[in-house]
Amino acid sequence: MTNDLLGRHRAVLPDWLALYYEEPIEITHGEGRHVWDAHGNRYLDFFGGILTTMTAHALPEVTKAVSEQAGRIIHSSTLYLNRPMVELAERVAQLSGIPDARVFFTTSGTEANDTALLLATTYRRSNTILAMRNSYHGRSFSSVGITGNRGWSPTSLSPLQTLYVHGGVRTRGPYASLSDDDFIAACVDDLKDLLGHTRAPAALIAEPIQGVGGFTSPPDGLYAAFREVLHEHGILWIADEVQTGWGRTGEHFWGWQAHGRSGPPDIMTFAKGIGNGMSIGGVVARSEIMNCLDSNSISTFGGTQITMAAGLANLNYLLEHDLQGNARRVGGLLIERLRAAAAHVPAVREVRGRGLMIGIEITKPGTNEADPQAAAAVLEAAREGGLLIGKGGGHNTSVLRVAPPLSLNVAEAEEGAAILENALRSIQ
Incomplete structure (x- = not known):
């Protein structure tokens, strides 16, 4: 079903309309900080439709x-x-x-x-x-x-x-x-x-x-x-x-x-x-x-x-609900957790950011040279582990972008950090 949709997408939409993943996914529904694809796979969403689902998926008050x-x-x-x-x-x-x-x-x-x-x-x-x-x-x-x-x-x-x-x-x-x-x-x-x-x-x-x-x-x-x-x-x-x-x-x-x-x-x-x-x-x-x-x-x-x-x-x-305060508290925990994980991955040049707006820059170990292939591999590995993140950067899109909904809780931050740590280690 997804392959059929991908073929139809490519037949009628512009070539320059970017899609994530070697096998692009169709997101069918979401709740809180999670989304599901057309095959029933559940993902923790750390990108929020490019920082757009700011509070939560299917937030009852908004719905x-x-x-x-x-x-x-x-x-x-x-x-x-x-x-x-x-x-x-x-x-x-x-x-x-x-x-x-x-x-x-x-x-x-x-x-x-x-x-x-x-x-x-x-x-x-x-x-x-x-x-x-x-x-x-x-x-x-x-x-x-x-x-x-x-x-x-x-x-x-x-x-x-x-x-x-x-x-x-x-x-x-x-x-x-x-x-x-x-x-x-x-x-x-x-x-x-x-x-x-x-x-x-x-x-x-x-x-x-x-x-x-x-x-x-x-x-x-x-x-x-x-x-x-x-x-x-x-x-x-x-x-x-x-x-x-x-x-x-x-x-x-x-x-x-x-x-x-x-x-x-x-x-x-x-x-x-x-x-x-x-x-x-x-x-x-x-x-x-x-x-x-x-x-x-x-x-x-x-x-x-x-x-x-x-x-x-x-x-x-x-x-x-003071989601700004939550972004400060949970985001602070998440960035420190990611920095600790990245300390053991030579390909990570820098973990930076504020609140729930965190970037992880990937380079060829021991250099400042961007490594977009490695960044793409982490993106894929994170998805396979059940986590959606983004990527960007001025040096050939070699920065992983982590920006969950602002209602993210501590348990979800820990879960996402563990998945991302495994994804980072997979490129070594």
Whole structure:
């Protein structure tokens, strides 16, 4: 049955639509932190549909909210008043920390970043964008044009002039050997030098932790130091919180808060986890930035009632059950367990991350050379052991990505770590 579906998939869908595993699996249903495939195999899910099933599979509170809303009205577009959209916008605006915030809902993180670029370039009357090396911001024409990871950027054509800045990857590149303070100082000097050679950019867009890039991040405070320089030039800061938002890092509700002395960003984008699988993305910005567009606009599917109902129920559950605190506690246990396991595997270069956002970088033993074949072998071995994880990284996808739903409990963390330890040992 699965082979038949795979053949049909290949016959009608694009060749560039990636599938995991040598024998791809069809996930048919899920509950809590587990999913099942079409053959009845049960897996512990440590990837959550690419960090999107944020709380749990088939969460009763979300399922009930979606069902009840579907029984009333599913969609009307933004041309009509929409109570669930207003209610969720009020919550997001308050949680964002951005003063006098306005919220615009989209259907994905790609579209959210696209909108942020539209706002920034219009507000600043500049089509120059600063982006981080190794970054990923989506698959639209404009967001591909600011993606600093060549594995996810299929064209050099772009409506924007993009200039790439150092700092998103702490343990690679020309500044890797420096102390944290010296690393930040070197990156700031690089930014200042870059600004001396170009017309004033519209904005810097940055993921506080690079997701597709392999869960890499700079030392805390880098973006605060950048912000001081940007502010002198009137350049906006866009924080891409598509993967880091809603408490996943454990220590903070938003990733930008690790760089807190700078205050909130001018524009923030979000998506993925807020819908717990429903298609929600969005942009939060100060009112003068959000309102700078001088033409009409709508969103046909952004903010539709059924997705907003899901988002409200999911956000309420997350806050009421302190899933940020759970990510900090259980994530801390999980990362230490994985570091202990990786200490006996020469192919593991680094275990890094925060909360329930953990990366395991695989290289050829004794070198810094990426080993995507070994990473793929671990992915396969983990699946065979009953665990689903992801992979990414700026060096030929050699980073294993571990990002379970935020309701993960200690027993499940221990179980997943044991499976992953066996998978890592299998490549030696």
